[in-house]
Amino acid sequence: xxxxxxxxxxxxxxxxxxxxxxxxxxxxxxxxxxxxxxxxxxxxxxxxxxxxxxxxxxxxxxxxxxxxxxxxxxxxxxxxxxxxxxxxxxxxxxxxxxxxxxxxxxxxxxxxxxxxxx
Amino acid sequence: xxxxxxxxxxxxxxxxxxxxxxxxxxxxxxxxxxxxxxxxxxxxxxxxxxxxxxxxxxxxxxxxxxxxxxxxxxxxxxxxxxxxxxxxxxxxxxxxxxxxxxxxxxxxxxxxxxxxxx
Numbered sequence: 001x002x003x004x005x006x007x008x009x010x011x012x013x014x015x016x017x018x019x020x021x022x023x024x025x026x027x028x029x030x031x032x033x034x035x036x037x038x039x040x041x042x043x044x045x046x047x048x049x050x051x052x053x054x055x056x057x058x059x060x061x062x063x064x065x066x067x068x069x070x071x072x073x074x075x076x077x078x079x080x081x082x083x084x085x086x087x088x089x090x091x092x093x094x095x096x097x098x099x100x101x102x103x104x105x106x107x108x109x110x111x112x113x114x115x116x117x118x
Numbered sequence: 119x120x121x122x123x124x125x126x127x128x129x130x131x132x133x134x135x136x137x138x139x140x141x142x143x144x145x146x147x148x149x150x151x152x153x154x155x156x157x158x159x160x161x162x163x164x165x166x167x168x169x170x171x172x173x174x175x176x177x178x179x180x181x182x183x184x185x186x187x188x189x190x191x192x193x194x195x196x197x198x199x200x201x202x203x204x205x206x207x208x209x210x211x212x213x214x215x216x217x218x219x220x221x222x223x224x225x226x227x228x229x230x231x232x233x234x235x236x
Contacts, residue, residue: 001180001199006190023194025166026216028146030192048143054190062119072124072172074148076141081119096143096214 006032006054009118010092017111019095019103020118029099031115036090042105043082047098050076056091060084124150124172127236128210135229137213137221138236147217149233154208160223161200165216168194174209178202 009022009032016036023030035058051058052074060067060075061084067075077083104112127140127150134154141148153176169176170192178185178193179202185193195201222230 001185001193001195003185003187004192006192023168023192025146025168025194025214026164026197028143028214030168030194030214046144050141050143050148067119067121069121074122074124074141075119076143077119079144096146096148098144 006094010034010054012118016090017103018113019115021115022118024099025096027099028096029101029115031095031097032118033093033095034090035085035087035093037087039085040104040107040109040111041082041084042107044077044079044097044101044105046079047101048076048078049101050074050096051085052094052096054092054094056087056089058091058093059086059088061086124212128152128172130236134208135221136231137233139233140236142217143214145217146214147219147233149213149215150236151211151213152208153203153205153211155205157203158222158225158227158229159200159202160225162195162197162215162219162223164197165219166194166196167219168192168214169203170212170214172210172212174205174207176209176211177204177206179204 019031019033137149137151171187
């Protein structure tokens with residue numbers, strides 16, 4: 001058991017769109033990521049996915065609307081809902097999601113990354 | 119699907135030691151709480167519990183040491199580990215834990231509160 005500093009963890013990597021696991025809570029992982037630009041449209045078959053913005057502005061494109069999250073704001077994308085994260089400037093995001101969650105959801109493509117522990 | 123502002127949610131209640139549910143992610147709840155003073159020693163039989171400090175300083179007494187969390191810091195208390203949260207000044211905390219989690223863990227006492235949606 002230890003204290004985990006988000007600022008310290010974010011300082012330890014630079015790669016974009018490459019979520020890092022920083023903690024586990026039962027069957028869930030806490031991940032952090034640095035995002036900039038546009039990701040790919042995807043959905044998760046079984047996993048809801050929570051995004052909490054730590055720094056910057058994150059847009060989550062949905063088919064029917066956009067969610068725009070500022071620092072200290074969060075949203076949950078339920079399983080089965082297509083979404084596409086986008087950030088015009090680099091954004092730091094914390095994610096809570098089941099350990100089975102793949103970043104590109106039901107698709108595997110050139111944006112697929114297996115999250116590693118930081 | 120909506121954007122949830124932590125600041126807005128925290129502004130909607132004043133009760134101490136009364137966690138409010140603000141989101142669900144599969145079998146987990148995201149809760150927020152305002153804590154001040156000392157809670158009771160307890161443990162959770164099956165649930166790990168994540169604490170993320172949004173504002174202030176939270177001490178989590180463990181039997182063998184204290185964890186001291188500042189803003190932007192988190193810790194996970196694994197199931198079965200006795201702990202007792204403490205805050206000398208009011209602290210705002212986000213918790214991420216299975217929906218089955220009771221605030222006083224395996225004990226029911228005068229500090230037990232069923233979390234309600236905010």
